[in-house]
Each structure stands twice: as structure tokens, then as C-alpha cells.
Amino acid sequence: MDPFLSLLHSFSLSLSDTELSSLKFLCRGKIGKRKLECVRSGGELFSILLEQQLIASDKVAFLEGMLESIKRKDLVSQLKQFVEEGELHAPEDQPDVHEKRLQKAAIEVICENVGRDWKMLMRKLGISEVKMDRIVAANPFNLQEQLVQSLREWQKWKGKDAKVTDLIRALRGCNMNLVADRVEQKLSSLNTGTS
Known part of the structure; x- marks a missing residue:
């Protein structure tokens, strides 16, 4: 597309x-x-x-x-x-279908549980202050959308190297262990077929 x-x-x-x-x-x-x-x-x-x-x-x-x-x-x-x-990454630079599914689930959990501290998480993931400021300017009164757009930015930037394990590691690095645990629970329920 x-x-x-x-x-x-x-x-x-x-x-x-x-x-x-x-x-x-x-x-x-x-x-x-x-x-x-x-x-x-x-x-x-x-x-x-x-x-x-x-x-x-x-x-x-x-x-x-x-x-x-x-x-x-x-x-x-x-x-x-x-x-x-420029244009988005070429399809060969995208994560595989399974990884995308895991990312989607992880991002849902993160968006439900990470609030005002989202910038700390984004810094751990390597997103620049300039990009975060641009996202805030585009969505000034919507904290949830700021977080979603930042995570999408991270996915686009990393391409096929965007891994759920990196998200979990970044959450733990920010002492957001409860959120990291919830992400892992959600992923294990996906892998076992229950949700």
C-alpha cells in the first residue's frame, strides 16, 4: 500500500x-x-x-x-x-507476522498502564527528544495518543529489529516492573492460545 x-x-x-x-x-x-x-x-x-x-x-x-x-x-x-x-520501511525491513502480533499486544498493555512517565520509557528505547516534542505538539492534550505515536515511531525506526523483548527490557530499566509483568502475562496467554 x-x-x-x-x-x-x-x-x-x-x-x-x-x-x-x-x-x-x-x-x-x-x-x-x-x-x-x-x-x-x-x-x-x-x-x-x-x-x-x-x-x-x-x-x-x-x-x-x-x-x-x-x-x-x-x-x-x-x-x-x-x-x-521519506517513505516507510520496505516490507523486508518489517518484523515477521508473529512478532507484529506480539508487539501489538505489548503496545496495548503499555498504553493501558504507562501514564505520564511515557517519555522516560521512550528515552530508554532511544527515541530522540525532538521526535517526542513533535509528537506532543501534534497531540497536545492526548497523553494516550502521544504514547501510541511514540511507540509507532520506535517501530518504524527499528523496523525488523523492533522486538518485544526490547520493550520489556526498557520497561524494567524504567522500574516499570508491574507493566513489564503484565506484558509478559499477555504474551504468554497469546502463545498458549488463551486470552
């Missing part, structure tokens, strides 16, 4: 009707009135912009300007992050 299309899809899902109307208004000089009247979702609008080559994975200035105009700083920072990191 094209990472840029995935990004546009997530943007589309997060747009309110008012924001979509504003984006359509901003496109008036670029897209014909009749076409704009037919647009019912962000996805449809982005499709037209892609067709007319106004946006592309390596051509995001117009999209960035529109998102800034509707005051969606969170989406602007996601877009900038996408551009900085």
Missing part, C-alpha cells in the same frame, strides 16, 4: 464537514466548480488533487498550505514528518 495514500486517507478521516468545506473553498482556483460540488469527502478531494498533479508524495507544498489555512497543525506536522522520513 502506498504510504502517501495511507496518510491522505487518515487526513480524510480526521476532517470535519466545516474543514472539508474550507478546503474545497481553498481549491476553487485549481478545481472547477462542478467538480468541487460533487466532493463529499476529503478522500474525494485528495483524489482530484492527485489526478491534477497538484499534490504527490514528493510535492506537498499546496497540501501543507491548505492544512495550515484551516489551522490543522497536527496534520501539518504529520505531513512534515512523512516528508522528513
Whole structure:
């Protein structure tokens, strides 16, 4: 799946009707009135912009300007992050299916149990202060989302080297032993087929 299309899809899902109307208004000089009247979702609008080559994975200035105009700083920072990191890792750089399943389970437990101390955990995992600050800026009032995005950042950065054992080791290194125990319990229940 094209990472840029995935990004546009997530943007589309997060747009309110008012924001979509504003984006359509901003496109008036670029897209014909009749076409704009037919647009019912962000996805449809982005499709037209892609067709007319106004946006592309390596051509995001117009999209960035529109998102800034509707005051969606969170989406602007996601877009900038996408551009900085380039495309996501190639499939051969991803963990295997079993490891991904374990990671998903571990991340669920971590997100349910690690609160305000999430930055300490991320530092143990090697995530930079700059990346954490960017994540906080994109999700200023949502502690849970800050943690989720940080863990995703770690997964992307590590690729196939992202291991659940590293998460457990980092938790223990931060004296979050109870959370580490819960992760291990969840993983053993997955491995034995109970949950």
C-alpha cells in the first residue's frame, strides 16, 4: 500500500464537514466548480488533487498550505514528518507476522498502564527528544495518543529489529516492573492460545 495514500486517507478521516468545506473553498482556483460540488469527502478531494498533479508524495507544498489555512497543525506536522522520513520501511525491513502480533499486544498493555512517565520509557528505547516534542505538539492534550505515536515511531525506526523483548527490557530499566509483568502475562496467554 502506498504510504502517501495511507496518510491522505487518515487526513480524510480526521476532517470535519466545516474543514472539508474550507478546503474545497481553498481549491476553487485549481478545481472547477462542478467538480468541487460533487466532493463529499476529503478522500474525494485528495483524489482530484492527485489526478491534477497538484499534490504527490514528493510535492506537498499546496497540501501543507491548505492544512495550515484551516489551522490543522497536527496534520501539518504529520505531513512534515512523512516528508522528513521519506517513505516507510520496505516490507523486508518489517518484523515477521508473529512478532507484529506480539508487539501489538505489548503496545496495548503499555498504553493501558504507562501514564505520564511515557517519555522516560521512550528515552530508554532511544527515541530522540525532538521526535517526542513533535509528537506532543501534534497531540497536545492526548497523553494516550502521544504514547501510541511514540511507540509507532520506535517501530518504524527499528523496523525488523523492533522486538518485544526490547520493550520489556526498557520497561524494567524504567522500574516499570508491574507493566513489564503484565506484558509478559499477555504474551504468554497469546502463545498458549488463551486470552
